[in-house]
Amino acid sequence: MRSTRAMSGAGGAVKRAGAGRGRRWRRALLATLALGAVAAPAISSGCVAGFDPPSLVDGLRVFAVVADRPYANPGEQVTFQIHYQDGLGGAEGGTRPVNVYWFGGCENPVGDDYYGCYPQFAELAAQLDGWEPGDPLPELDGVPPGFGDTYTVTIGDDILVGRQPPVSGPAYGSAYVFFVACTGTLGAVEDQGTGRAGTFPVGCFDADGRRLGPDSFVAGYTQVYVFGDGRVNANPEMQGLTLDGAPLPEDFADIPTVPPCPVGKEERREVGCSAEDPFVECPSYDLDALLDASVAEPDPDAQQQALKEIVWIDYFADLGDLDRGIKLVSDASKGYLGDHAVNWIPPAEPGIATLTAVLRDTRGGSSVVQRRVRVK
Template sequence: WLPLVCINPPDDLYYLCFLPSGDGGARAGARLIPVLPEGLAGQAGADAGAGADAGAGAGADAGTAQNPFTIPPGFDLSPFLAQGPTFRFTMPTDAVTPRKGGPPYGLAVVFNIACAGRVVTLERSPEGGPQQLPIACVDERGERVPPSDYVFAVSRVYAYDDRTNLNPKVLGAKVDGVPVPITGAAPVELERCTESSKDKCKEIKIDIDIAPESWESDPNNVGPDGQIGREQIWVTYYSDIGDFDNDARLLFDTKSGRVDKSEVVFRAPTTPMNGTIWAVIHDNRAGAEWVVFPVRVK
């Protein structure tokens, strides 16, 4: 995770977080708040960690972070990056601002990168356009790796003065109707496929159980009669082994609620191996939760 949080970039465009102030009259003005360690970001104030569960309306301005484009090119950021699958920060108390055509809100943007080498700063190119990144993933020789060998990601957290949004709550998972642990303590054991064609492999049905209270009211979903509707909740599956026939399923409809037959079909590989299945649950107001369970194909 980059050691900064970008607050209210112009037009909510994440790449304007890195635009140098006054760059040829271009749109700038996003506020960068440093996240520890102080060695890179400068003087940091209150807690500024990260995660999708960052609360609105808590915390204070922790100063101004240094734009990565202003750090000398080739600087190794790796020792200063927060490691792990989550990132926590405190939303500034003044993040919520008036918006045209809608209710006031605040937007915080955080950035992460999956890189097997080192993460270094880049020099801004005058011909590169506004969407160029200030960092790159390099190998042990210092050479940039191709885009297929690393991932740069953006996470957005919205804050409102009078709205809340809980992340979906996962109660459990089922494989072929049998509950399986979602703590990752023990692998889910599956039989390998013995067919010559993948389409003939056994259909293994996987489903996620979501708590009913996760289906919250959505203030943006207002019907013709003025009634406030509900959220939409869906799940997307990923795996580093085997195949899904369809990797996404709707779990809760905005009108009818819990959807029946929300299973996805997974087909195991033809050789024994260990792997992982990820299930990422979303609602349409940027709430998210995920479960990870190991898989052992026998």
């Protein structure tokens, strides 16, 4: 099973389930979090906090890292593709260069925790002193790093050697791959953490040596599980997105045009029960994912009854607002739920809005679809 997570302070990714008893506990926690988010819209009528919702992409955001093999076997190659968007941009509305770096080579760390890889990573980070873009990157435990939107690693042949099975389920091993999305230059960071994990040893710096924040730097990891019984898991699939029931085209030349909303951003964030509800004052559109009802696979750990993996969608927009950012697609016991649409209202100013949907399951599978809408 695979999980993707951004490190503390980096933002933008989701932790998925682990293995054995802990894995089932995390699955239940994810279900609770998903249902809680479904019940709590990002913008409600009137009595809202004056801040941007998490579904608004207003900085560098990593949506997901999708593996072609959400479950792997010893000796197999796994290719990862990162999906991100820079909602901040550069001067005069331009785009900033975003560099993505990958570091593999950490398998079965102490405690099976990602921060068990930090001692190896700290040795790598120390070699970044004086490093410039275009220079070769140091290796993590002899495994070559990567650069770009995709990265391939080979799972060790001996990843299951000596691994004992938990109380229930097969023995498992795990391989960690770290990714760094940076709009500046990589550099080492001293450990200033006070918790168990400590500080991620790599940071992102601008041309003047200033450390960049989470709107310009996202660091995280993806965890690949290898099970002794050879189980597999497919990524949940989306066929596309619809706006008010009409499929949104992939071709930019064919994207639809909608009018702007008369309620400005500051008015939408006003605090107080007398504030306007922008979803009443503005024209709203149903944003939905095209899915098959069989999107959820059976849960191989279910013993007492037949259960499905939990599947949900995270929605994002870089312009306009969504009434909520997450919808449950398939429940463990109820199965497929037909209503997984959210409402989107356009911004007050003209522009090209990018709408993103990330379909995830609790066993590490994911898929991403992006479409655009012209506001004019």
